[in-house]
Amino acid sequence: MISVRNIYKTFGDLQVLKGVSCEIEKGEKVAIIGPSGSGKSTLLRCMNLLEEPTYGEVWLDDKLLTPIDPYIHYDLMAKTKTYHSLVSASSNGGSSSPSDVSNRTKASNDGGDKAASDKSGASGTGQSVNAALNGKKLYEAEVLEKSWQEALKWNTEVSGINLDVIRQIKDYDLLKKNEGSEYKAALKEMERVNRVDVNLARQRVGMVFQHFNLFNNLSVMNNLILAPTTLKLQSEAEATEKASELLNRIGLYDKKDEYPGRLSGGQKQRIAIVRSLVMNPEVILFDEPTSALDPEMVGEVLELIRELAEEGMTMVIVTHEMGFAREVATRVMFMDGGIIQEENTPKEFFANPQNARLQEFLSKIL
Ligand SMILES: Nc1ncnc2c1ncn2[C@@H]1O[C@H](COP(=O)(O)OP(=O)(O)OP(=O)(O)O)[C@@H](O)[C@H]1O
Numbered sequence: 001m002i003s004v005r006n007i008y009k010t011f012g013d014l015q016v017l018k019g020v021s022c023e024i025e026k027g028e029k030v031a032i033i034g035p036s037g038s039g040k041s042t043l044l045r046c047m048n049l050l051e052e053p054t055y056g057e058v059w060l061d062d063k064l065l066t067p068i069d070p071y072i073h074y075d076l077m078a079k080t081k082t083y084h085s086l087v088s089a090s091s092n093g094g095s096s097s098p099s100d101v102s103n104r105t106k107a108s109n110d111g112g113d114k115a116a117s118d119k120s121g122a123s124g125t126g127q128s129v130n131a132a133l134n135g136k137k138l139y140e141a142e143v144l145e146k147s148w149q150e151a152l153k154w155n156t157e158v159s160g161i162n163l164d165v166i167r168q169i170k171d172y173d174l175l176k177k178n179e180g181s182e183y184k185a186a187l188k189e190m191e192r193v194n195r196v197d198v199n200l201a202r203q204r205v206g207m208v209f210q211h212f213n214l215f216n217n218l219s220v221m222n223n224l225i226l227a228p229t230t231l232k233l234q235s236e237a238e239a240t241e242k243a244s245e246l247l248n249r250i251g252l253y254d255k256k257d258e259y260p261g262r263l264s265g266g267q268k269q270r271i272a273i274v275r276s277l278v279m280n281p282e283v284i285l286f287d288e289p290t291s292a293l294d295p296e297m298v299g300e301v302l303e304l305i306r307e308l309a310e311e312g313m314t315m316v317i318v319t320h321e322m323g324f325a326r327e328v329a330t331r332v333m334f335m336d337g338g339i340i341q342e343e344n345t346p347k348e349f350f351a352n353p354q355n356a357r358l359q360e361f362l363s364k365i366l
């Protein structure tokens, strides 16, 4: 249902996600745990494009939510001029050092005069590629191998494609530097075929935040019907009926005209969950839904989430509630340092952690 493909996310110089891939299947309940700052919220926010990944792709079924990432489409890369010039160069017996790579592709794209001047300054260009790798691109060198392995996963049809050349293009980030309008047109076409308006996709993906994010100046009912009516997905009458039904279900119908400021934390969070349900989502992303609550209110919120899970709702939940993860999740993931370090069934995950950092993490919190 949700497919996250080799995503990276940087904020300025801070690299938060470093090549994360995961598949969330329909009906799964996936718990994500990990230390503070490991990128759990960022991953969740990338799943519904509240953050746009720096590289990589996010798919919702067969709909692409992000721009195309050419580096995970070898078939697309194999159509580029860069690829062809590298392939013909290597078949001509040329060496394939970075400086050659850079010069040759530059020459083939820029034509006449420029090519001549590049030839004379060959080592200069080589140095600039190396400088790029040693400086700003260093993090890529660090994660290159993982990135390559990840990208291989999304390329099932690689027959006839020269993977050495693909790898050179990827390692030296040559596409952006060398490709011209034809390549951009190919990217655009691929996006046109697959990409969907992110707002349409978001309607299918609910999100529940740690701090509820209710509008304090709107009554409970108006909080609940705001999104479906503003987006013209439901009439006011339909939305109100659906919201009333859900409020009855959680025993808070009598609070429909109250303002959020006058509700307890547990009530606010259950209202926030109902708010996402009014939209009939196919999957709900929960970001630490209970960690801002007083202990006595945690139970009522977890109970509601557990009911939704039992009814078959697909969910991804970032949580520190290990008991809950163990009982309700169908799969648990451990994030640390911007990657998924380990994932398993809850039973195996807690009984038999493999990763040293996971073992340490669990020993501290269990
Ligand atoms: N919009 C942003 N701008 C700059 N830095 C950000 C932004 N969002 C997150 N970060 C940084 O990214 C890192 C990971 O943040 P994230 O919120 O994903 O961690 P987390 O695993 O959810 O942590 P916690 O358990 O504390 O919620 C942190 O260092 C954080 O400061």
Ligand SMILES: [Mg+2]
Binding pocket: 040, 041, 042, 287
């Ligand atoms: Mg977080």
